Amino acid sequence: MPAHFAPSQPLQGGPSPSQLGPKELLIERALTRLRSIPNDLEKYTFLAGLRGRNPDVFYGLVGGNMKECCPIIYTPVIGLACQNWSLIHPPPPESDPTIDALYLSYSDLPNLPQLIGGLKTRLPHDQMQISVVTDGSRVLGLGDLGVGGMGISQGKLSLYVAAGGVNPKATLPIAIDFGTDNETLLADPLYVGQRIRRLSQEKCLEFMEVFMRCMHETFPNMVIQHEDWQTPLAFPLLHKNRDLYPCFNDDIQGTGAVVLAGAIRAFHLNGVALKDQKILFFGAGSSGVGVAETICKYFELQGMSEDEAKSKFWLVDSKGLVAHNRGDTLPSHKKYLARSEPDAPKLRTLKEVVEHVQPTALLGLSTVGGTFTKEILEAMATYNKRPIVFALSNPVAQAECTFEEAVEGTDGRVLYASGSPFDPVEYKGKRYEPGQGNNMYIFPGLGIGAILARVSKIPEELVHASAQGLADSLTPEETARHLLYPDIERIREVSIKIAVTVIQAAQKLGVDRNEELRGKSSAEIEAYVRKGMYHPLLEAEQQAQ
Numbered sequence: 001m002p003a004h005f006a007p008s009q010p011l012q013g014g015p016s017p018s019q020l021g022p023k024e025l026l027i028e029r030a031l032t033r034l035r036s037i038p039n040d041l042e043k044y045t046f047l048a049g050l051r052g053r054n055p056d057v058f059y060g061l062v063g064g065n066m067k068e069c070c071p072i073i074y075t076p077v078i079g080l081a082c083q084n085w086s087l088i089h090p091p092p093p094e095s096d097p098t099i100d101a102l103y104l105s106y107s108d109l110p111n112l113p114q115l116i117g118g119l120k121t122r123l124p125h126d127q128m129q130i131s132v133v134t135d136g137s138r139v140l141g142l143g144d145l146g147v148g149g150m151g152i153s154q155g156k157l158s159l160y161v162a163a164g165g166v167n168p169k170a171t172l173p174i175a176i177d178f179g180t181d182n183e184t185l186l187a188d189p190l191y192v193g194q195r196i197r198r199l200s201q202e203k204c205l206e207f208m209e210v211f212m213r214c215m216h217e218t219f220p221n222m223v224i225q226h227e228d229w230q231t232p233l234a235f236p237l238l239h240k241n242r243d244l245y246p247c248f249n250d251d252i253q254g255t256g257a258v259v260l261a262g263a264i265r266a267f268h269l270n271g272v273a274l275k276d277q278k279i280l281f282f283g284a285g286s287s288g289v290g291v292a293e294t295i296c297k298y299f300e301l302q303g304m305s306e307d308e309a310k311s312k313f314w315l316v317d318s319k320g321l322v323a324h325n326r327g328d329t330l331p332s333h334k335k336y337l338a339r340s341e342p343d344a345p346k347l348r349t350l351k352e353v354v355e356h357v358q359p360t361a362l363l364g365l366s367t368v369g370g371t372f373t374k375e376i377l378e379a380m381a382t383y384n385k386r387p388i389v390f391a392l393s394n395p396v397a398q399a400e401c402t403f404e405e406a407v408e409g410t411d412g413r414v415l416y417a418s419g420s421p422f423d424p425v426e427y428k429g430k431r432y433e434p435g436q437g438n439n440m441y442i443f444p445g446l447g448i449g450a451i452l453a454r455v456s457k458i459p460e461e462l463v464h465a466s467a468q469g470l471a472d473s474l475t476p477e478e479t480a481r482h483l484l485y486p487d488i489e490r491i492r493e494v495s496i497k498i499a500v501t502v503i504q505a506a507q508k509l510g511v512d513r514n515e516e517l518r519g520k521s522s523a524e525i526e527a528y529v530r531k532g533m534y535h536p537l538l539e540a541e542q543q544a545q
Contacts, residue, residue, distance in 0.1 A: 165533025445498025
């Protein structure tokens with residue numbers, strides 16, 4: 001499939017916005033219309049159309065109703081949208097002069113410098129700030145969805161705007177079509193991507209090397225977020241580019257940061273010293289290992305040696321406990337935290353590992369729903385006064401256990417977080433509130449901080465700074481409720497807190513290029529962040545003047 005562009009759709013027909021009255025009235029009408037739609041996928045398509053027709057109304061609606069809208073434009077409904085991408089997003093006309101989404105394929109490689117270099121004349125903003133780039137090879141817990149992964153890129157960028165205040169005109173979602181191994185898509189004549197098998201890892205990395213270089217040459221200040229890449233590509237992409245460009249992998253580092261922030265809170269609440277924590281990960285793909293390494297590094301920053309920190313972690317994959325003596329060849333990304341004891345037990349099931357380790361924390365990034373059984377949850381409650389259970393796989397169907405199951409299985413003592421939202425639970429006359437350890441708490445603040453600091457790269461210390469900023473962002477009222485994460489409706493304030501922390505960390509590391517911010521106090525940096533954030537209602541007023 002040659003490069004083609006998804007057009008920005010102008011408002012067609014009907015009265016102009018100036019004839020409809022105040023922008024707030026349009027937002028209220030849109031909210032009422034949204035609530036009248038009974039089907040989740042139709043709600044998504046309504047909001048997607050609104051974003052294209054009137055971004056100010058869309059972001060005013062989402063920003064003022066985060067708890068209601070985020071599940072639609074992001075997890076869990078975005079997974080359904082990605083699965084139906086070819087039906088709700090037909091191929092766009094290639095003649096349209098402006099774009100709001102970019103599709104590329106390997107066949108574009110010879111012309112990539114010209115294609116990317118020419119974007120400046122076709123994009124609505126010549127100083128692009130951030131792009132989310134995917135090949136759709138590992139979308140949520142749904143697997144290979146090909147160019148349907150574009151839905152995730154668009155959804156993440158919508159949250160960069162709504163939650164982080166990034167200018168929507170300075171965002172660019174990109175899907176790179178390397179083929180698909182999804183048999184359903186390969187057999188579907190309506191699939192809008194290439195119906196070919198996925199290209200080799202070597203060809204994909206060859207393409208991405210040129211792509212990253214061209215993007216940086218064209219937009220030297222742009223932050224690039226890699227999203228939903230299968231593990232054999234995710235780690236090489238991160239390691240090859242992290243010291244060259246301002247980029248990061250949200251599945252590895254964003255997930256790691258948001259889980260670390262929740263873990264910092266949970267470690268405090270469960271009353272177990274760091275040196276006595278035993279953390280078991282079920283799922284050893286790019287997300288699971290990335291999270292484990294992020295928390296491990298935090299232990300080192302708290303004073304442990306590398307070996308001491310590593311000794312606190314156990315990984316479980318589809319074959320059982322990940323250990324060097326297991327008898328199989330471990331992929332490179334699993335080796336760092338694989339158990340190194342020569343006599344490490346050859347345990348095959350999660351239950352066996354739980355019983356052997358007796359962990360203080362059980363974290364799931366397996367994409368296998370229901371694996372934290374009642375028996376396992378009851379065992380966690382036996383070993384711990386306040387067991388930490390994070391069921392982080394998305395969407396809801398892939399969560400290792402529901403919040404209700406976790407509360408009942410631990411007799412209400414669980415410290416719980418999930419990737420997708422769950423409702424509060426009433427149990428034995430008491431109301432329990434779940435934590436949502438979703439990346440949306442991290443990447444908007446990390447992104448706007450990196451953008452405003454104009455970072456040359458995003459070292460791991462900036463990711464840790466974003467996690468600490470999130471952990472420190474809870475209000476006294478939220479702390480009193482024993483929450484692990486802030487209320488989602490405060491996401492803008494949380495993003496500001498994270499952005500300030502990230503900017504200050506970038507300055508200490510010397511990776512910032514915005515000299516205007518150097519030497520400023522925290523309050524002055526916060527004021528700068530607030531001033532630099534997009535606000536849909538203010539934007540509309542300025543355009544009307």
